[in-house]
Every structure is written in structure tokens, then in C-alpha cells.
Amino acid sequence: MQSRYWFWMLLSAPVILILLGWHMAIMHLEGLLGHMVSISAQPLAWEDVMARGRNVFVVTSYVLLLGAGLFHGFFGLRTILMEYWPGKAAEKVISRSCLVAGIILFSVGTYTTLTFHFFLPAP
């Protein structure tokens, strides 16, 4: 089971690298990359946020990035915490806490993204 989690941990890394790299590039590096590729000059403007919210590719990538990021982050945090609180009982508490926090954050993030996509006000 542990090695299966480790496999997913490794697999989530390139997913995050690509999707988060792309997300950071379009959200924060528009001045630097805008000369090379077409990037909005004001990615945080409401119109741009709405346009991205309508785009199925963007919405899918957000949900995928959120899932991969939360799994990678909480599995890493679990590993660190288990080094300092060893033992079966602590492992159970740490694992369940990380799982619950991950599920809550994934639910909130996915709800936001999908609600915005499907119930977006008309432009």
C-alpha cells in the first residue's frame, strides 16, 4: 500500500510541474512571457477570470492540479509528521487528519471551479 502511495506521489510531481508552471506563467509572468506567447495583460481582471471559468480545458486542469497538489502536499506532510510522531496510533491519527483535510479542500476547490463553470453569469 505504501509503495502504491509513493508511486502516486512521484506521478503527481510532473503533473503539478506542468500544470502549476503553466498556471503561474499565465497568472504572474505575463510581462516576461507575453512577448513570446499570447497571454492576457490583466489575468486577474473579472472578465479574464470569467473567460477562464468558461473554458473546459482550464476548468479540467484546475481540478486536476488541485487533486494532484493536495495529494502530493498532504502525503509529504504525512511523511514528515510520521518521522516525529512514530507508532501505529500516531500514524492512524496523522493519516486520517491529512485525508480529511485533503478531502475538504478538494471539495471546496472543486465546488468553486465547477459552480463557476456551470452557473456562470452571462457576459
Next chain:
Amino acid sequence: MNKEAARLGVYGWLRSGKRGIEGYLFLLHRITGIALLAFLCMHVFVSLTRLFGEQAWAWAMAMTHSVLIELLEYAVFVAFIFHAFNGIRLIAIELGFVVGRPAEPVFPYKGSITKQRPLTITIMVVAGVLILMGGLELLRLT
């Protein structure tokens, strides 16, 4: 269970010992990982303001227009670049690249760390260049 890590506690992170540069990269990898996870948790809730309409979004974005927040944004960028590039190095080593072939130990012994060092330096130089380029953009130095 890692008894040595448990005995040393977080203080153990600061003691690289014979691990050299890689030991400190391990420390930074953990710190940046925890920082990025904390940012992700906050980001999920900030993004939630979109659902309350344009005014709520404008209010949330107005809150981010300060020198402190812009510096923190850059810190997140630095953490991401470092964590990503150090992660590429770790995955390469995990999959058996750049650690050298198994061989009879012959004195003077050559550790695997020596073989990994060129990759470590190359990756950190590339990450450093990207961090500087991002700084020019995010801190509006261009």
C-alpha cells in the same frame, strides 16, 4: 519509523553532516513543501470569493495590492521553482539515474553523492536563473 529523526526533532534538519549540499537541499525541500501546501490551502479559500460576484472578487484582489503580499507572491514563486527543480533531481536519483553503476568498493571509496554533484549544481543554477528572471517580473524590476 525513523528513531534518529524522532530523537533529533526538527533540529536534526539543520544538521547536514556528511550529506553536504544535498542535506541542506533536503531541508529546503521540506520547508518549501510545507510553505506551498499552506499557500494552496489559503488559495482555495481566496478563489472561493469568485462565487460571490465581481465586487467580492475585486475586494479580494484589492487586498493583495500591497508590497508585503507582492513579496509573499514572489516567495511562493521562489518556493515553487526550487521545490520543482530539486524534485526533478530527487526523481532522477529515485529512478536510478546519475547515481552510477554498482561496483566493487575500491579504496579510496567514491560515494554516490560525488556522482550526483554535477546534476545538483546544474539544476540549482537553472533554478537560480529562473528565480532571478521571475524576480524581474514579479517585483517589477524590468
